[in-house]
Structure formats: structure tokens, C-alpha cells
Amino acid sequence: MIFSSELIKGTLKTIVLKLLADNKKMYGYEITQTVKELTKDRIQLTEGALYPTLHALEADGLLTTEVEYIGKRVRKYYSLSPKGKSKAKERVNEFTEFVEAMQSLLDIKPRLA
Amino acid sequence: MIFSSELIKGTLKTIVLKLLADNKKMYGYEITQTVKELTKDRIQLTEGALYPTLHALEADGLLTTEVEYIGKRVRKYYSLSPKGKSKAKERVNEFTEFVEAMQSLLDIKPRLA
DNA sequence: AAATAATACATAAGAGTTTGATGTATTGAA
DNA sequence: TTCAATACATCAAACTCTTATGTATTATTT
Numbered sequence: 001m002i003f004s005s006e007l008i009k010g011t012l013k014t015i016v017l018k019l020l021a022d023n024k025k026m027y028g029y030e031i032t033q034t035v036k037e038l039t040k041d042r043i044q045l046t047e048g049a050l051y052p053t054l055h056a057l058e059a060d061g062l063l064t065t066e067v068e069y070i071g072k073r074v075r076k077y078y079s080l081s082p083k084g085k086s087k088a089k090e091r092v093n094e095f096t097e098f099v100e101a102m103q104s105l106l107d108i109k110p111r112l113a
Numbered sequence: 114m115i116f117s118s119e120l121i122k123g124t125l126k127t128i129v130l131k132l133l134a135d136n137k138k139m140y141g142y143e144i145t146q147t148v149k150e151l152t153k154d155r156i157q158l159t160e161g162a163l164y165p166t167l168h169a170l171e172a173d174g175l176l177t178t179e180v181e182y183i184g185k186r187v188r189k190y191y192s193l194s195p196k197g198k199s200k201a202k203e204r205v206n207e208f209t210e211f212v213e214a215m216q217s218l219l220d221i222k223p224r225l226a
Numbered sequence: 227a228a229a230t231a232a233t234a235c236a237t238a239a240g241a242g243t244t245t246g247a248t249g250t251a252t253t254g255a256a
Numbered sequence: 257t258t259c260a261a262t263a264c265a266t267c268a269a270a271c272t273c274t275t276a277t278g279t280a281t282t283a284t285t286t
Contacts, residue, residue, distance in 0.1 A: 005244070007211050010123035018219050029263050039214040049244055051265060056243095073252050073263065092219050098120050099212050101152040106131050106205050118273070122243095125273095142234050162273055164236060169272095186234065186281050 003042055005049075012045070012053055014095050017062070017080070017088035025066070025077040028054060054078055062087050116155055118162075125158070125166055127208050130175070130193070130201035138179070138190040141167060167191055175200050 019031060026034070032045045057063045062084035068075045080088060132144060139147070145158045170176045175197035181188045193201060 001207065001210060003207065003211050003214070004123075006126075007123040007208070009244070010117075010120040011215065013119070015215075015218055027263075028265090033262095035218065038217045040217075042210070042214045043218075046245075047263090047265080048246070048267090052243075055265095070263090071252070075263070094114065094116065095120070095215065095219065097114060097155070098116050099215075101116070101155045102124065102128075102208065102212075104151045104153075105128055105148065105156075106208065122273070140234075141236090146233095159274070160234090160236080161238095161275070165272080168236095183234095184281075188234070 001042060002044060008043060008045070008049075011095060012049060013057065014091040015043075015045075016050075016053060016057065017084065017091050020063070020078060020080045021085060021088040025079045027075050027077050057084070114155060115157060121156060121158070121162075124208060125162065126170065127204040128156075128158075129163075129166060129170065130197065130204050133176070133191060133193045134198060134201040138192040140188050140190050170197070 015035060016031060019034060020026060023034075028047070028050055032047065032050060035043050035045050054063065058065060058078070062081055063078045064081050066077050066079070068077060128148060129144060132147060133139060136147075141160065141163055145160065145163060148156050148158050167176065171178060171191070175194055176191045177194050179190050179192070181190060
């Protein structure tokens with residue numbers, strides 16, 4: 001099962017921030033591949049969605065970048081700023097609580113009329 | 114904590130379908146209040162988001178409607194069509210699996226470099 | 227009695243985001 | 257040498273939500 005993009009939308013930033021919190025620095029393509037791997041192909045980030053998101057996080061001061069050359073190919077690494085680190089924790093907590101709230105909704109039995 | 118609308122976006126249809134699967138028929142305002150109640154105010158659906166969604170689900174043939182008068186006030190009830198019933202199950206399953214996939218991402222320890 | 231809050235529907239402009247396509251270029255494998 | 261994979265990125269069109277607005281009835285408060 002590949003998840004509908006609707007679900008991914010709401011969690012894309014959370015995913016990116018958490019991966020960077022765990023891995024110090026990553027580049028865009030690496031993020032797509034890591035997510036694919038860790039979720040056994042069920043979450044596939046498209047580049048059209050990822051790059052604008054990375055740029056938005058950078059504009060918000062949550063990410064810093066550094067460019068590296070691998071042979072002649074350029075590679076842009078993203079890292080969390082201090083602000084980004086606390087945001088990452090915040091987002092992961094929020095998602096955890098959100099799942100709890102969703103369980104209240106999805107596990108309920110029919111209410112009495 | 115009130116959840117960022119980003120998170121809710123991806124699950125709005127799932128929430129609506131599941132509530133209707135449990136409650137036979139509900140009207141828009143009732144849905145907003147039930148969600149608010151069941152999640153202890155943490156998920157608050159706005160009408161501007163809910164009504165277009167209900168109309169979209171109806172247009173997809175997942176919901177049927179019937180109008181009732183409570184005094185002079187009109188009330189529009191939504192129910193699941195057969196197609197809507199199977200879609201509801203599908204969506205709830207998808208969300209459950211999505212949460213599992215997200216746990217693979219959010220619980221991971223730093224990977225070895 | 228009057229004002230306010232709650233109930234209940236709904237739309238619409240503007241804002242924001244994603245999809246899907248496209249583009250460039252290097253490196254490795256067949 | 258050709259194709260697939262790596263690696264960046266943008267853009268128009270499509271989609272969806274936010275915020276505000278609108279209408280109207282009923283219940284509650286002052």
C-alpha cells in the first residue's frame with residue numbers, strides 16, 4: 001500500500017525535521033531515499049513537494065545549508081539550526097498526541113441515539 | 114494543545130467517513146461538535162473546511178443526504194452509501210498503517226554514518 | 227424587551243501547497 | 257553507447273483550506 005498524498009502532506013515537515021534531528025545533515029535526494037527505505041516503499045516523497053518544503057524550512061530559520069562537491073556533482077546538505085532542533089521535538093510530540101486524538105475518533109463505538 | 118490544521122487536512126475525510134460509519138446519519142454542525150467533544154477540543158473542524166468536504170464526498174457518491182425540519186430550521190443529514198461504507202473501512206485501515214509507517218520514521222535512532 | 231450566544235446551513239476570495247511535468251547534468255551499469 | 261540512477265531545481269495548473277461573510281432561527285442572559 002502506498003499512502004495517499006493527503007496523509008503525507010500534513011506530516012512532511014515533521015518527517016524532514018525528525019530525520020535531520022537524527023542524522024545531523026542530509027541532502028534532498030537522500031531524504032527521499034531514506035524515507036522510502038524506512039517505510040518499506042509506503043511513503044514516497046516527490047521532489048516537487050520536498051524541495052519547496054526544504055526551502056520553506058530554511059526561510060523560517062529552521063535549517064542551515066552547506067554545499068559539497070562530489071566529483072563535479074553538487075550536493076546541498078541541510079542541517080537543523082538550534083531553532084530547528086526544538087521545532088523538531090515539538091512536531092514529533094504534536095504528531096504523537098494527534099494520533100492519540102485520532103484514536104478517540106477511530107476506535108469509538110456507535111453512540112447511543 | 115490544538116493541532117495544526119496541516120495535520121487535520123490529511124485526515125478530514127477519514128474522520129467524517131468513520132463518524133458516519135458509527136452513527137448512521139449526522140448533520141454538519143453535529144460533526145464539528147462531536148469531533149470537538151471526542152477529542153477534548155483538540156481537533157476543531159471549521160465549517161469552511163467541512164462543508165466543501167461533505168459536498169465533495171457526496172459528489173463522489175460516498176454520501177447520501179436527506180433534509181429535515183426542526184421547527185423552521187433546516188437540517189441536512191448525511192449518511193454513507195454502500196460505496197461510502199467500504200471507503201470508510203479502507204480509510205481507517207490506511208490511517209492505521211500510516212501511523213505504523215510513521216513510527217518507523219519517528220522512533221528511529223541515528224543511523225550509522 | 228433587547229441583546230447576545232448558540233445552532234445550522236453555506237459560499238467565496240485569497241492564500242497556501244502539491245501534482246506532474248519538465249529541465250540540466252553527472253556517474254555507473256549493461 | 258545507451259539507459260538507469262543520482263541530484264539539484266522550477267513552474268503552471270490543480271486543489272484545498274482559511275478567514276470572512278451571509279442568512280436565519282432559537283435559547284439564554286441582562
